[in-house]
Amino acid sequence: MTARLENPTALMPDTVKAVNILYKSAHSAGLDPVVLELVHLRASQINGCGPCVDSGARAMRKAGQSDDRLFAVPVWRETPYFTEPERAALALAEYATRLADRADAVPDEIWDEAAKHFDEKQLAAIVLWIATTNFFNRINVTTRQPAPQNWG
DSSP, X not given: OXXXXXXXXXXXXXXXXXXXXXXXXXXXXXXXXXXXXXXXXXXXXHHTOHHHHHHHHHHHHHTTOOHHXXXXXXXXXXXXXXXXXXXXXXXXHHHHHOGGGSSSSXXXXXXXXXXXXXXXXXXXXXXXXXXXXXXXXXXXXXXTOOOOOOOO
């Protein structure tokens, strides 16, 4: 695949500063970083974002996550590999990514389940990270950014 445009964040350097602030903010809420990696990976899978799926899978591996968990993210409901808080975050990521798929985009039961496991600051961080991931997914998919070819 050939990119349609150099990565827009590289062309507009102030964007990188803003993204770094979002990253630091989302990662400062006292959440297990794996939860943020899971929601990033799941949203990116839904949106078909090669670079983000690649980086998300690599980040999970670097964080010591097993292949069982890594390979099961798309089918997290059907596997035993995820905790209840992780499941709540994954469900929230799916609903918040697929906003146009239903009239009540994020139903109360999805929000309430997440709220059972995370405090308000953590929920804010998860929502912020889902939105940031979707932001990058839309840039990368629209401009056809390829996943890096640094296998091995």
